[in-house]
Amino acid sequence: MPIRVLPDEVSSAIAAGEVIERPASVVRELVENSLDAGASEISIRVEGGGRGLIEVIDDGEGIPKDEVILAVARYATSKLQNAQDLQSIQTLGFRGEALASIGAVTRMEIETRSRDEPIGTCLCVEGGKVGTPSAIGTSPGSMVRVKDLFFNVPARREFLKSERTERQKISEFVSRYAMAYAQIQFSLELEGKQRFQSTGSGNIRETLAKVFGSETAASFLQIQTMENSRINIHGYVSPPVVNRGTRRELTFFVNGRWVRDASLNAAVLQAYHGLLMVGRFPMAVIFLEISPSDVDVNVHPGKTEVRFREPDLIFSVLQRAVRAALIGQSPVPGVELGGRWGSQSDQKIMVNPDWQLSNDPAVQGMESRARLQPALAGSTVPLLRAVGQIGASYLVAEGPDGLYLVDQHAAHERILFDEMMLAHEDGNIESQRLLEPLTVEFQPGSSTIVDENISILGELGFEIEPFGEHVFRLRAVPALLGIRDPERLLRSAVEDFEEDEAPLKDEHEARIAARVCKRAAIKSGQVLSLEEQQKLLRDLEKCSVHRSCPHGRPTMIHLSVDALERQFGRRG
Ligand code: ADP
Ligand code: MG
Numbered sequence: 001m002p003i004r005v006l007p008d009e010v011s012s013a014i015a016a017g018e019v020i021e022r023p024a025s026v027v028r029e030l031v032e033n034s035l036d037a038g039a040s041e042i043s044i045r046v047e048g049g050g051r052g053l054i055e056v057i058d059d060g061e062g063i064p065k066d067e068v069i070l071a072v073a074r075y076a077t078s079k080l081q082n083a084q085d086l087q088s089i090q091t092l093g094f095r096g097e098a099l100a101s102i103g104a105v106t107r108m109e110i111e112t113r114s115r116d117e118p119i120g121t122c123l124c125v126e127g128g129k130v131g132t133p134s135a136i137g138t139s140p141g142s143m144v145r146v147k148d149l150f151f152n153v154p155a156r157r158e159f160l161k162s163e164r165t166e167r168q169k170i171s172e173f174v175s176r177y178a179m180a181y182a183q184i185q186f187s188l189e190l191e192g193k194q195r196f197q198s199t200g201s202g203n204i205r206e207t208l209a210k211v212f213g214s215e216t217a218a219s220f221l222q223i224q225t226m227e228n229s230r231i232n233i234h235g236y237v238s239p240p241v242v243n244r245g246t247r248r249e250l251t252f253f254v255n256g257r258w259v260r261d262a263s264l265n266a267a268v269l270q271a272y273h274g275l276l277m278v279g280r281f282p283m284a285v286i287f288l289e290i291s292p293s294d295v296d297v298n299v300h301p302g303k304t305e306v307r308f309r310e311p312d313l314i315f316s317v318l319q320r321a322v323r324a325a326l327i328g329q330s331p332v333p334g335v336e337l338g339g340r341w342g343s344q345s346d347q348k349i350m351v352n353p354d355w356q357l358s359n360d361p362a363v364q365g366m367e368s369r370a371r372l373q374p375a376l377a378g379s380t381v382p383l384l385r386a387v388g389q390i391g392a393s394y395l396v397a398e399g400p401d402g403l404y405l406v407d408q409h410a411a412h413e414r415i416l417f418d419e420m421m422l423a424h425e426d427g428n429i430e431s432q433r434l435l436e437p438l439t440v441e442f443q444p445g446s447s448t449i450v451d452e453n454i455s456i457l458g459e460l461g462f463e464i465e466p467f468g469e470h471v472f473r474l475r476a477v478p479a480l481l482g483i484r485d486p487e488r489l490l491r492s493a494v495e496d497f498e499e500d501e502a503p504l505k506d507e508h509e510a511r512i513a514a515r516v517c518k519r520a521a522i523k524s525g526q527v528l529s530l531e532e533q534q535k536l537l538r539d540l541e542k543c544s545v546h547r548s549c550p551h552g553r554p555t556m557i558h559l560s561v562d563a564l565e566r567q568f569g570r571r572g
Contacts, residue, residue, distance in 0.1 A: 015104070017105075020098075020105060020149075022160060022161070023049060023169070025302060026050065026146055028302070029093075029102065030044075030102075030146075036060075037062070040059060040183070042058045043056070043057045044187070048163060050149065051157070053147050055143065055145045056144050058142055059140065061140075071099055072103050072130055075100075076100070077093065079093055080094045088293050089298075090255075103125030104127065104128040105151075106148055106150070107126045107151065108146050109124050109147075110125075110145075111143045112138075119136070120137065120138035122134050127152040176251055176258050176285075179251070179285050180256060180287065182200070183200060184200050185197075185199060197210075205217060208220060216238070219239055221236065223322055223324070223325040231289070232290075236284065237282055237283070237284040237286070239326070240545070241548055243277075243283070244281050245279070247281045250264075251285045252264045253286070253288065254290065267315045271319050272326065278510045278514065280552055286318070288314070295307070296308075296309075384398065384540075385534075385537075386537055390405075391524075395537065397533075407556070408533075410555045411555040412536060414550060415540055418542075420460065420513045423480070432477055434476060434486055437474065438474045439474075442470050446491075447472075450494050454466075456508045459509065461481075462478065462490060463477075472490075481516060489520060518550075
């Protein structure tokens with residue numbers, strides 16, 4: 001075929017595909033326009049997973065009657081004047097492509113009225129064909145209604161994911177933006193049902209509670225940097241005990257724009273190093289404010305990626321800010337005394353002092369439920385005195401600020417894991433030789449895991465060698481775990497994965513170490529002498545992270561003197 005210039009409607013449909021990939025991209029573009037227009041209320045309505053209908057209504061500044069036609073033209077924008085402006089973009093939009101792209105692949109209807117004009121304008125665009133604007137009576141602001149996505153691009157339409165997936169994407173997007181713009185009231189209606197609504201009160205924690213549930217939101221720790229005036233980072237991260245099986249709950253906004261960025265993810269994950277079981281991920285909502293000239297947002301058609309001028313600086317500032325929040329504020333969960341023992345109302349609510357307190361009773365209620373204790377001075381464990389053991393499983397200890405209950409198994413798991421990882425970092429884990437080498441046979445699946453990890457197991461102190469099909473010979477085990485039951489110890493490294501635990505994939509060392517430490521740790525039900533209890537508490541005090549086991553469960557709970565006095569009615 002000879003070379004021909006494509007007809008306009010074909011080339012614009014192709015170009016539109018860059019910007020509009022799926023229903024969620026339409027929602028993103030329209031909502032970003034509403035935000036740029038200074039709206040204080042944004043309502044989104046979606047039908048048929050967004051293929052049928054997407055409607056976004058805002059009370060923003062509207063489009064003046066003379067500019068409506070331009071607004072739907074490609075590369076027409078009110079947000080940028082020259083190439084230099086590209087270096088200091090303050091708005092979410094800047095390419096002037098969205099309305100043109102949406103108009104090219106849908107049936108679109110715009111009703112808009114500028115705040116300065118007495119009457120509004122209505123305009124339809126269908127498959128790229130722009131209609132004639134007409135006057136209508138409407139209140140200031142804009143409404144964009146988009147129907148039949150990709151009706152004229154069958155190839156695209158067929159590749160859309162299920163309606164359910166699209167609804168999830170849209171909900172995710174709207175709730176994320178509601179967190180970033182807490183002063184704006186968002187509402188989302190899906191298939192005729194109100195699915196999400198934020199109050200627009202400006203209180204981020206309140207919005208977090210709407211998105212994540214009040215208990216999870218109340219547990220979040222606040223992060224804040226002040227050290228570097230060029231980067232301001234603030235937001236919320238989950239304490240290690242609140243974790244997820246995916247990194248999808250790591251959310252970043254750069255200058256008010258939701259972005260995905262592997263190095264931001266990595267910075268946060270590094271801050272949790274040693275606090276979370278491998279394969280578990282924290283939750284975070286983090287806002288980075290950077291001078292627009294230090295970040296390039298013009299990288300990706302969907303504007304979901306950015307490029308930083310100084311990525312290393314941002315990485316380290318972010319990593320430190322999160323780490324500081326985790327180490328400094330990580331609360332020891334307090335004992336729930338509500339319900340049977342005492343009435344909820346007469347308990348003092350202890351809240352981290354730098355929390356924003358809301359006047360909304362719902363939010364106060366949620367904070368009281370979480371019952372967070374203020375950070376302990378210097379955040380080290382107070383010196384604990386062993387008092388005794390309960391149910392051969394929990395140690396009772398006294399500290400300077402009250403009573404501690406320690407889960408002996410979780411605590412010992414943490415101690416062993418820390419020792420093992422520390423020795424591993426120094427490259428000198430001691431092995432203890434078995435009197436006789438032991439032959440161990442595995443199921444085929446497990447034997448593959450052993451095979452693949454022989455050298456890592458070696459670094460951790462297991463001396464093993466292949467000895468026939470699925471059979472290995474074990475000569476030595478890590479000394480610090482003891483030789484009581486070497487075979488079970490080795491098996492624990494590769495067998496019986498818990499439901500939410502992926503088989504050893506990455507960060508093998510930590511994963512394997514956590515598994516064998518769990519096996520080797522003192523069990524619940526094991527009676528300990530007072531000396532053994534005291535030693536366990538000492539060792540726990542030395543751990544860098546003493547408040548959770550490597551699997552993320554708490555090692556201890558705390559009942560303050562203050563709370564005790566209240567319970568006994570000594571204080572009002
Ligand atoms: P961009 O946002 O990159 O400028 P768009 O195609 O999304 O490009 O929008 C084109 C123009 O239409 C914007 O620059 C803005 O002037 C106007 N516009 C679009 N949506 C709205 C809205 N909801 N309220 C006010 N003006 C809008
Ligand atoms: Mg736009």
